[in-house]
Amino acid sequence: MxxxxxxxxxxxxxxxxxxxxxxxxxxxxxxxxxxxxxxxxxxxxxxxxxxxxxxxxxxxxxxxxxxxxxxxxxxxxxxxxxxxxxxxxxxxxxxHAIPMAEYAISMVLQVSRQAKALVQLEQGHQWNRRTPMKEINGQTMVLLGTGAIAQETARLAKTFRMKTVGVSKSGRTKPYFDETYSVDRMKEALSHGDVVVAVLPSTEETTYLLTEEHFRLMPSHAIFLNMGRGDLVASHTILQAIKENQISHAVLDVFEEEPLPESHPFWEEERVTVTPHLSGITxxxxxxxxxxxxxxxxxxxxxxxxxxxxxxxxxxx
Amino acid sequence: MxxxxxxxxxxxxxxxxxxxxxxxxxxxxxxxxxxxxxxxxxxxxxxxxxxxxxxxxxxxxxxxxxxxxxxxxxxxxxxxxxxxxxxxxxxxxxxHAIPMAEYAISMVLQVSRQAKALVQLEQGHQWNRRTPMKEINGQTMVLLGTGAIAQETARLAKTFRMKTVGVSKSGRTKPYFDETYSVDRMKEALSHGDVVVAVLPSTEETTYLLTEEHFRLMPSHAIFLNMGRGDLVASHTILQAIKENQISHAVLDVFEEEPLPESHPFWEEERVTVTPHLSGITxxxxxxxxxxxxxxxxxxxxxxxxxxxxxxxxxxx
Structure with missing residues (x-):
């Protein structure tokens, strides 16, 4: 043998x-x-x-x-x-479930606790206690996808006393989700998302699934995080959602084009956080x-x- | 009435x-x-x-x-x-338990996932997937203190499948701790700490409790986080521990002198992360x-x- x-x-x-x-x-x-x-x-x-x-x-x-x-x-x-x-x-x-779930929780906490602003204060030797902190405790996380990665993320989120809502093709109940919706009720789900985490694979059905309308439905304080596939949503749709304050922050680990071109506007947008497709690296x-x-x-x-x-x-x- | x-x-x-x-x-x-x-x-x-x-x-x-x-x-x-x-x-x-526990987990994840380096890459529009990521899954968190804040931190840490070790005056068993040690066995506990989180109040017994010897006992990859009181350990002891690679990173929310003076070497040290006493703000x-x-x-x-x-x-x- x-x-x-x-x-x-x-x-x-x-x-x-x-x-x-x-x-x-x-x-x-x-x-x-x-x-x-x-x-x-x-x-x-x-x-x-x-x-x-x-x-x-x-x-x-x-x-x-x-x-x-x-x-x-x-x-x-x-x-x-x-x-x-x-x-x-x-x-x-x-x-990939464990590193990607840690990535998602880490990034959502970072945005809520203003990590970027604090790094800048540190670079400037500035002691400023007025940087507004937010908790994730009590918030609602909507996950697009209910597979292994989404479940591990939801499991962690629930410990932080977040409410977890899953969206999948079937809408079937899955472990660690307080509620699950089928994809035809996605809009309803998105409107409850303080945090929206996309972990959908790339299939014909998910390509450019999210459109401008979906971002308008999210709360204006929402954090949108994509660690699934870059072709779930067009870059310009995300940029517009940020510029028009339809959402408050986008955390992106996957992109329509990778590596993300050096001249891409995402890099310069304060309320977009770019990571170079490393959520699954461990x-x-x-x-x-x-x-x-x-x-x-x-x-x-x-x-x-x-x-x-x-x-x-x-x-x- | x-x-x-x-x-x-x-x-x-x-x-x-x-x-x-x-x-x-x-x-x-x-x-x-x-x-x-x-x-x-x-x-x-x-x-x-x-x-x-x-x-x-x-x-x-x-x-x-x-x-x-x-x-x-x-x-x-x-x-x-x-x-x-x-x-x-x-x-x-x-x-303070909820915001401080979120702070601790957030910062430990940030250090493990190189948030500072990633912010710098983003500022430079640099796509670099070689920034080494680490998981907190499976690591050991040693908490100095076993009160409400430490318990809430340990509760979250356990969901990430960390092992939680508490150190307190009595060493009595407390919820969410896999093991608890009394303070006279603190050295033994510290030697197991991939992450050491200090949440001790300031009393006569805790003032300058941590000395050079304790940092030498920690693993060289250890992250030390202090969100209790600034007089638990002298600044120069922390600085030396970093410079001599006794530990890999210090996350500090409390200091011997607050606000931390603008000229303090902590601000410039890459492997020291300074936050302006905001772990409890919510x-x-x-x-x-x-x-x-x-x-x-x-x-x-x-x-x-x-x-x-x-x-x-x-x-x-």
Missing amino acids: QVVSVIKRVPDEIKERLVENFGEVDFYFCHGMKEGRQHLKEADVLITFGEDVTPELIADATRLKWIMVLSAGMDQMPFEDISRRNILVTNVRGI PQYLPRGFEIFERNLQSFLNKKEDMENLIDPKRGY | QVVSVIKRVPDEIKERLVENFGEVDFYFCHGMKEGRQHLKEADVLITFGEDVTPELIADATRLKWIMVLSAGMDQMPFEDISRRNILVTNVRGI PQYLPRGFEIFERNLQSFLNKKEDMENLIDPKRGY
Whole structure:
């Protein structure tokens, strides 16, 4: 039984643990696909970020039975070839929940507690106690999306005694939400949002889902935070909402164009906070990804039952 | 039955609610003691921040039976005179818990997610995804103090799956702490602190309690946050701890000298974050204070039983 990993810079600690816990398995930890390719012919299992798997590689890897993708997105996977060979695919869906939820709470607290203004006061050696502070306690957070990331964010928000309202396609009840609305009642939900957090994936239905009208419906003190996809709303719609005081602040981690061009007006807008698509970045990424792999390898060796995050290659998710 | 409030700028909403809920009570809402003084002779109850009560006023207010102090500190109250007259005193102990806990979590997240560096990148229109992010998930927070503010902070920290360790005089178990140590075992506690949060009041025992030795015991990646009292530790001890990399960051809301002098080296130190003693500032202060008053007024009218935050005037707390 051979496992080939083409993930670069896997910490030694993780390698050693796997080797120790699975004596019957031969592991090849390779620095990328270029190095890993030579072992693919004999590989039963491939661990990859999913961006380097081609139809040719699948054809060569004649013994391959399972691909563990250490990513949540799998746009570049050749699912047709994989499906034809009945190769299992699992991913690390939900792995971004913890850092992204921490990002959301951190940024909402920062805006409420005027972090930018305080950094500027500090730079000027100015002791000014009149910078108005706000609490998040008691406010309503409306989350567009009710998946793993939204749930983790809502879980934290509820501890701060926020009311949590979720908006999803179905409007089905989900853990950590006080209320859930289906997307056709989104306007009603948005009108209650002291804080609106978008964590929607990019699909045909969510592309440019938010329009000027939606921002007009939000309370004028609302904070809008987008950490889902940049094409949920046009940049000029957000800029206009800020300039016309339809909302009080926008926190943006994703953009229509990334990197955000140096000349983009978002950078200069005091009430827009730009972060360079880092809400999901965490040093815990590989450790958590390999933990999921390890549990799945156990299941794989035991009759392949109960594997986590199993993907249907026909649908690609 | 007469209630005299000398609190300035009480929102109309609060006044109206009190008048409506207590038809049998005459309320005088005065803009400070200067205006309120004239009504004191007839007052049964006085609502004050506690800094304007003198022995002469107590002597004049011959019918006074209860002083509601809308403050947690009561250093300037003439307790001897109050005690002799058997006047009840209640305060708003714990009122700072919510904003201060939000402050602590906000600042720890800010440091972990490099808010200062990101503000600077934004100012320079720079898209740089290599700014290293850290999670607070899984870290250990050591709190010096286990009272209402520390408990609320620990409650939030636990939701982020932090381990919470409290240090207090007695070391008694308290809600939301995974472990509690008595102060004579503080060194042991500090050595586990990824984050150390000081919320100790200023007493003889806590003045300059923290010394160079304590900072050497903290992990070199530790964040030290002081929102208790500025005389817990000497400024030069904190500066040295930063310069010698005994800790990675200090977040300071309280100082030996306030306002912090413009020339103080803290302002310029990249890994020291200065906030101007605002952790407890919140627009909810008066509403929450008057909510406690309202519950207490109900009890006062009902045989004076179960009044909240009753103070022993002989001890002053």
